[in-house]
Amino acid sequence: MKMKSSTAMMALFSVFMIAGCLDDDTLQLNDDVLGLIVFKSAIYDPFMHLDSWNEDDTSPCAWNFITCNQANGRVTEILLNGLNLSGKIGRGLEKLQFLKVLSLPGNNFTGSINPELSLIIGLERLNLSQNGLSGNIPTSFANMSSLQFLDLSTNSLSGPVPDNLFENCLSLHFLSLSGNLLEGPIPSTLTKCTSLNHFNLSNNRFSGNPNFSPGIWSLTRLRTLDLSMNQLSGAVPDDIGVLHTLKELFLHGNHFTGSLPADIGLCPHLSRLDFSNNRFSGEIPGSLQKLKVLNFLNLSNNLFTGDFPSWISNMNTLEYIDFSENAFMGSLPMSMGDIKSLKFLSLSYNKLTGNIPKSLVYCSGLFIIRLTGNSFNGSIPEGLFDMGLKEMDFSRNQITGSIPPASSRLFESLQVLDLSGNNLTGEIPAEMGLFSGLSYLNLSGNYLESRMPPDFGYLQNLTVLDLRNSALVGSIPGDICNSGSLAILQLDGNLLTGPIPKEIGNCSSLNLLSLSHNNLSGSIPKSVSLLKKLEILKLEVNQLSGEIPQELGKLENLLIVNISHNRLVGRLPTGSIFPNLDESAIEGNLGICSPLLKGPCKLDVPKPLVLDPYAYGNQIGNQNRRNRHSRNSTDGFTHHRFLSVSAIVAIAASVVITLGVILISLLNASARRRIAFVDNALESMCSSSTRSGSLAAGKLILFDTKSSADWISTSLDSILNKASEIGSGVFGTVYKASLGGDERRIVAIKKLVTANILQYQEEFDREVRGLGKVRHPNLIPLRGYYWTPQMQLLVSDFAVxxxxxxxxxxxxxxxxxxxxxxxxxxxxxxxxxxxxxxxxxxxxxxxxxxxxxxxxxxxxxxxxxxxxxxxxxxxxxxxxxxxxxxxxxxxxxxxxxxxxxxxxxxxxxxxxxxxxxxxxxxxxxxxxxxxxxxxxxxxxxxxxxxxxxxxxxxxxxxxxxxxxxxxxxxxxxxxxxxxxxxxxxxxxxxxxxxxxxxxxxxxxxxxx
Incomplete structure (x- = not known):
């Protein structure tokens, strides 16, 4: 924790400064105590990890996180890893002249790096990683000749690295500056770090050519070199073969060009290579096959050309191969299965042809295979469906044949299956509903001519089901949504018939439902209104009939609806997006009622009601006989009397109108009383402002009148002041206020910059009330406004x-x-x-x-x-x-x-x-x-x-x-x-x- 008194802190600093002037023998044992207490004084320690650090102690050797030399009792190590400390790395530590290790990673230290740390002459390990440090790297660090380990990664350090930083780096073995905002060239003095084993500058903004040869290539003891995710450019020259100790080389995410170093195979210990996301070109050097311990090879997203290397199957230690997004041609060697340790294979978006090697089934550890966007042909090797694959993506090829039957092993492991955009035929295997872990299934763009398996509803983890344009026949299974996890269901462009199942309402997670371009019939089920998350509904070009359920107007998240070219009639739902549909979304139906359409408006209503004149037996008959003479003398009618439909409608309408007039009168009276109450309260609220001359009296209009009593109890003068201001923008200044003094109910009030412009409250009121009706989870709701000719305020919710x-x-x-x-x-x-x-x-x-x-x-x-x-x-x-x-x-x-x-x-x-x-x-x-x-x-x-x-x-x-x-x-x-x-x-x-x-x-x- 911070020191409780500034006086105490000043006293410590005084003692600290005096201690530096006294004889070493006098205060030698107290130097470390004073230095650590001064260091602690600038730290916020929320969990009190450093409570044992007591300035009254004569030695810090018993303190937590401190290690001392047993011979002289001086501090040699400070290990404060991940203690959630914050504050500055201030003065004090330079007093610990026997300190060898300073480790502060995983905290929240901010500010710049204290250059006085370089005064700790014997410091060997310095770790300040994973904090919030900013500013430049101190040039004084060049004096730390004893430093063996320096980790400043994952901070916000910026600017160029001082060119003299590595003037005295003969002892340096580990250097990481990754995850900062450093820029400019890599310092030329780096070549003096001849003992360097680990070098990481990744995720910065370094630019230019890193001067590999004879620069970095001269660091012959390097084991890890990571320059990834920078802006480095130029060619990578040969001579990399001199790095006989190199195990990992990461150059991905830069602007490198040219071909790969031809002698890269002369680094016998290389286990991981990543050249992805650059602009390397040409063919892969054959020397790569000499790397007998290589297990990770990523060349994706470059401009490599030539035939796929047949010798790749000789590299039987490879576990990860990614050659995607290049221009490789030719076919895969049939001996691919010789890479027994292979786990990940991605060759997507190349120009590969031929069959998928059957020998891949011998790669028993393979769990991801991606071949999308090539020209593979032939059938899918059946053995692949007998493996423990997690992901299989063969989409956008020219694969033929049928989908192989799967084994129980694949049922348990497969999560992603994408066979879309091929020439597959035959039926969808019935056992596909047994893939318990499947989350993504895409079989679209094939010629399956199959019925949908009834067991898709048992896929408890399925979130995407895409079977578009696959010549599917039959009906949509009613249990397709039994799992409740489906987010996207696309069945467009098939030959599906029958109704949309009522069980579609069980798809509670659906965002997109697309059943267009089929032969579906019947009405749109009301259960669609249960899909509260639905955003896209596409039902166009079917044979759907009847009226659109009015309940669909409750789907507030709908953004796109298309019901065109069906046989629908009647009115559109009054809510959601339906009143604003374009003509293209509703055209081609029998009789949808919309001003956008020129055709007839047909309502699907029941037949008119006709009363049976004899339904009430002798009572009506006797009455008829009593009145017969009268009727015959007037018009000669001989029919029995009964109420017509039009008479019933007229009577009902008159009753409704009468009740409506009474109800409106009551509401108006209530509203007048409420408005009078609010106006009186507002007048009293604004009177103080008027008397002070700061504001002209106005009206606060609230759309939610239930809150009026809270709102009007707050004086405007107490709101519109500099202390309450929280921002300003194009349209005005925003203030923070509380309702009725309740700090738990905070609102934002915007004072519009429209003085002397608005002249009529009626126009302002009409527009603002319209905006007040706009509601959406991603919009700040407008709650009300205040208006005078000189000032207008808008009241809305406050975002914390x-x-x-x-x-x-x-x-x-x-x-x-x-x-x-x-x-x-x-x-x-x-x-x-x-x-x-x-x-x-x-x-x-x-x-x-x-x-x-x-x-x-x-x-x-x-x-x-x-x-x-x-x-x-x-x-x-x-x-x-x-x-x-x-x-x-x-x-x-x-x-x-x-x-x-x-x-x-x-x-x-x-x-x-x-x-x-x-x-x-x-x-x-x-x-x-x-x-x-x-x-x-x-x-x-x-x-x-x-x-x-x-x-x-x-x-x-x-x-x-x-x-x-x-x-x-x-x-x-x-x-x-x-x-x-x-x-x-x-x-x-x-x-x-x-x-x-x-x-x-x-x-x-x-x-x-």
Whole structure:
């Protein structure tokens, strides 16, 4: 814990300074005590790990986490690993002149590295990794000639590495600077570290050519060399063969070009090689086959050409092979099965042909095989379905034959099966429903001409089922959703018949249901309304009939619906997205009632009611006889009297109207009383403001009148002050306030920058009330407003975690960076909120100012869009002023707004959303100003993508991330930021794309 008194701290510093002036013999035993206590004084220790560190002790040797030399009683080791300490690494430690080991990893230390640490002359091991340290690496570290181990990884250190840092590094064996923000060239003095065994500069921003030869290649004792995830470029020269001790070489994620070193096979101890995600070209050097202990080889995402090396089967120690996304040709050697230790094989997206080797069944440890995007032909080796594979992806090839029967071993192990885009025939094996661990099944784009197995419902872990365009026949099994885990069900483009099963309502996890282009008949079951998570519903081009269940209007998450080209009639549901469907989504039916359609409107209603005149027996007959003479004398009728349908309807209508008038009168009286109460209370609340001359009396309008008593008890003067201000933006300043003084009920109040512009409260009221009705989980709800001709306030919910801008660009060192899962959640949630604004209202609600400052985060870091619809409120009044204001947000402005007259539409929001994605992925601002240039983030990332290095832009603070999610998201962002508005997708399409990206994809091999 920090010292309780500043006086005590000053006293310690005084003693510490005096101790430095006294004779060593006088205070020798106290030097370590004083140094450690001063060091502790700058530390926050929430769990009191350092409570045993007592300044009254004459020796620290009994303290926790301290090791002493038994001979002289001086401190030699300080081990404070992972104790959740925070604060600064301040003064004091330099007093410990016998210290050999200082280890502080896994804490929350911030600030710069204290250069006085270099004064510990005999220090041999220094570990400051996994903290929040920032600034430059001190140049004084060049004086630490005794240092053998230096780990500064996973911090926020920046700037270039001092070129003289390694002037005295003869003793250095281990060096790791990975996971920082270091830039510039690799220091040339590194060649003096001739004893270096482990060298790691990964996940930084180093650039240029690393001067391999005779530079790094001269470090002949290297065992691990990791330069991955930087911006290094140029060719990797030969002469790597001099590194006879090298075991691991990682150069992936850079801009290297040229061919691989021809003599790489002369490093006999190499066990792991990763050259992926560069621009290497040419053929693989044959010397690789000399590496007899190599178990990991990754050459993916390069420009390698030539035939697939037949000698690869001689490397029987390989466990991991990834040659995906290159231009390899030819066929695989039939001897692939000789690689007995093989566990992971990915050859996707090359130009490979021929059969899949049957000998792969001899690779008994194989559990992931990916061959997608080649031209393999022939049939699938049956033996593969008798193995313990976790993932099998043979999609987008020319494979023929049928799907082999599986064994019980595969039933238990298989998680991903993708055979889509081939020429498979025959039936889907009935036992496919026995794959207990299967989460992703895609058989689309084949010629199966099969019925759907009835046991798919037993796949308890299945989240994606894609059987599109596979010539399926028969009906949809009723138990298809028994598991309840299915998120995506796609059966489009088949020959399915019969009704949509009522049991479809059991698919409680469905996000996407697509049954289009079949021959399904019957009505749309009401049970579809139970799919609360449903976002996409596609039923077009079938034979569905009847009316659309009104209950479907309760599906609040729907973004896309298409029911066109069926036999549907009647009214559309009144809720959800249905009132705003485009013509293309409902056309081609028998009689849907919509102003968009020119055809007839048919209602599926029961036949008219006809009363039987004899239903009441003699009572009516006797009455008829009593009145017969009268009737005959007037009109000659001889029929019995009975009530017609029209008479019944008229009577019922009159009763309803009468009751309605009475009810409305009562409600109006109640409303008048309530408004009078609120107005009186508001008048008393605002009177103090009026008397003080600060505010003109106005009205606070609340959409939820139940809260009025709380709201009106707060004085506006106590809210609109500098102390309560929490932010400002294009449309005004935001203040934080509590309801009725209750600190548990916090709201945000925005004071609009529209003084002397709005003249009529009626117009303001109409627009704001419309925005107040907008509700969505990813939108900040508007609760009310306050209006006078001089001032307008908007009242909304308060987001406890602040804005995305502050969390992304203004993060405190003690706050952990956002992980990829959180960032993706923010992207998807923001997209859903914007899609709701664009597609659920006519005219659409355009946000106009999409940027991280307007994306707020709740306690679970769920995104909440604020300030939506203010363009609708304000642009009617002064477009020129707003256009100028919008120019103050560089990087977010769609080019059509920056260069032409103000034309705000949905595509402007899509552009801003694309920029927001890029900020989340890269951690950088949309425009960065350097000394000599300006970097436009979208242009920078687009250039990297064209070079094949898009992942170089990923924020290193994010840690590990799934490349197969991040890369598609980056590509989506670049599409959204297209210069041509028509080339940008709609937000509904964006949500659909993100849903597909987030669906279970082939998993990475564990343990590598």
């Amino acid at each position: 975690e602040g804005s995305l801008r502050s969390r992304l660009h203004e993060r405190l060192p003690t706050t952990p960076p956002l992980s990829w899962s959180i960032r993706f959640k923010i992207v998807l949630g923001t997209a859903k909120g914007l899609a709701h604004l664009h597609h659920s209202f006519r005219p659409p609600i355009v946000h106009y100012n999409v940027k991280p400052g307007n994306i707020l985060l709740d306690e679970n870091l769920n995104p909440k869009i604020s300030d939506f619809g203010l363009a609708r409120l304000l642009t009617k009044l002064d477009k020129h002023v707003l256009s100028n204001r919008f120019q103050s947000a560089p990087g977010y402005v769609a080019p059509e707004l920056a260069c032409q007259s103000l034309r705000v539409n949905e595509k402007c929001d899509v552009y801003g959303f694309g920029v927001l994605i890029l900020e989340l992925v890269t951690g950088r601002r949309p425009v960065e100003y350097g000394e000599d240039n300006v970097v436009i983030l979208a242009d920078h990332v687009r250039a990297l993508l064209e070079q094949g290095n898009a992942l170089d832009c990923v924020d290193p603070s994010m840690g590990k991330y799934p490349e197969d999610e991040v890369l598609p998201v980056v590509k989506l962002a670049l599409v959204c930021t297209s210069q041509i508005p028509s080339s940008r997708p709609s937000m509904a399409e964006v949500v659909q794309i993100l849903q597909v990206i987030s669906t279970p994809a082939p998993h990475r091999m564990e343990g590598f």
